[in-house]
Amino acid sequence: DIQMTQSPSSLSAFVGDRVTITCRASQNISNSLNWYQQKPGKAPKFLIHATSILQSGVPSRFSGSGSGTDFTLTISSLQPEDFATYYCQQSYSVFTFGPGTKVGIK
Amino acid sequence: QVQLQESGPGLVKPSETLSLTCNVSGAPIRSYYWSWIRQPPGKGLEWIGNVYSSGSSNYNPSLKSRVTMSVDTSKKQVSLNLSSVTAADTAVYYCARVLGFGVVVYFDSWGQGTPVIVSS
Numbered sequence: 001d002i003q004m005t006q007s008p009s010s011l012s013a014f015v016g017d018r019v020t021i022t023c024r025a026s027q028n029i030s031n032s033l034n035w036y037q038q039k040p041g042k043a044p045k046f047l048i049h050a051t052s053i054l055q056s057g058v059p060s061r062f063s064g065s066g067s068g069t070d071f072t073l074t075i076s077s078l079q080p081e082d083f084a085t086y087y088c089q090q091s092y093s094v095f096t097f098g099p100g101t102k103v104g105i106k
Numbered sequence: 107q108v109q110l111q112e113s114g115p116g117l118v119k120p121s122e123t124l125s126l127t128c129n130v131s132g133a134p135i136r137s138y139y140w141s142w143i144r145q146p147p148g149k150g151l152e153w154i155g156n157v158y159s160s161g162s163s164n165y166n167p168s169l170k171s172r173v174t175m176s177v178d179t180s181k182k183q184v185s186l187n188l189s190s191v192t193a194a195d196t197a198v199y200y201c202a203r204v205l206g207f208g209v210v211v212y213f214d215s216w217g218q219g220t221p222v223i224v225s226s
Contacts, residue, residue, distance in 0.1 A: 001167075034212040036151075043200055043216040044151065050210045087151055091211035094166060095153040 002026050002090055004098035012106040019075040021101045023088035026069075032092040033071045035064055038100075039084045047086075048073070078103070108133035110201050110217035118195075118224050124188040128201030128217055135159060135177060139204035140184040141213055142175065144197040152197075156204055157184060191224045198222075 003026040013019050023033065031051040036044040046055050048064040051071060061076040075082055083105055088098040114126035128140070142154040155165035157175035165173045174187040184201055198221045202213035 030209060032209040032211070034210075036213075043219050044213075045216070046212060046214045049206065049212040049214075055214065089151070089212070091206065092209045095211070097151040097153070099150045 002029060002093050002096055004088055004090055004096050006086075006088060006098040006101045008101060009099065010102040010104065012104045013078050014106050015078055015080055017078045017106075019078050019082075019103060021073045021086055021103075023066075023071045023073070023098050024069055025071075025090055025092075028068050029090045029092035031067055032090055033064075033066065034089045034091065035062075035073050036087045036089065036097075037082075037084045038087065044087065075103075108203055108215045110203070110215060112199060112201050112217045112220035114199075114220055114222065116221055116223060118191055118222060119226050120192055120224055121190055124186070124191050124195060124222055124224075126186045126199055126201075126220060126222070128184040128186075130182045130184060133203065133215075135179055135182050135184070140175075140177065141202045141204050142184075142186045143200045143202055143213065143216075144195075145200070145219070146194075146197040154186065154188075154199075193224050196222065196224045 005024045007022045035048040038044040052064040085100045085102045109131045111129045118124045136159040139156045141156045157163040159177040172189045176185045198219040200219045201217045203215040205214045
């Protein structure tokens with residue numbers, strides 16, 4: 001299986017901060033990388049597919065980039081509703097998720 | 107807008123079979139692959155498998171020997187059976203719609219999830 005790692009595992013930030021989360025695959029996955037947001041007690045919400053394509057309705061402050069093995073999710077100006085855990089997911093092989101990055105309030 | 111609602115027994119005994127259903131509305135059940143994904147308490151997400159209305163399916167190799175998924179188009183339901191459960195199968199179980207093509211495959215709509223505890 002392709003292993004996914006994320007860094008950091010957690011972070012604290014202020015409203016308005018620029019936040020970057022990194023996701024790394026154990027082998028080349030081309031652009032087959034997706035991102036989800038999960039709030040406590042809720043189902044994950046789909047944000048981005050194919051590395052950088054925003055789901056309809058997702059605010060433009062979210063963006064994704066990368067290719068091969070290294071990918072990033074960036075929130076350009078953190079908003080109160082963005083405090084959540086973020087997961088990456090690869091679909092190049094047997095689908096696997098990263099362990100998550102928890103974004104908390106500073 | 108697609109809506110997914112999981113249901114099933116919240117408590118299953120060890121060695122028994124976990125059976126869950128997902129009611130699908132707002133989207134033609136025949137037109138998509140559907141997936142089950144689980145999340146153990148305080149942990150990350152694990153893909154269990156995908157199933158199509160034709161019966162075509164693919165499962166996570168780590169669970170393949172214990173998993174069966176199916177689609178009942180008349181009832182608009184997707185089902186999951188997981189046999190020989192242990193405490194390690196305790197999790198919130200989500201159903202999700204699968205979109206994408208080629209190697210770009212993602213889960214765009216999710217149910218609220220149903221918690222399952224495996225305990226005697």
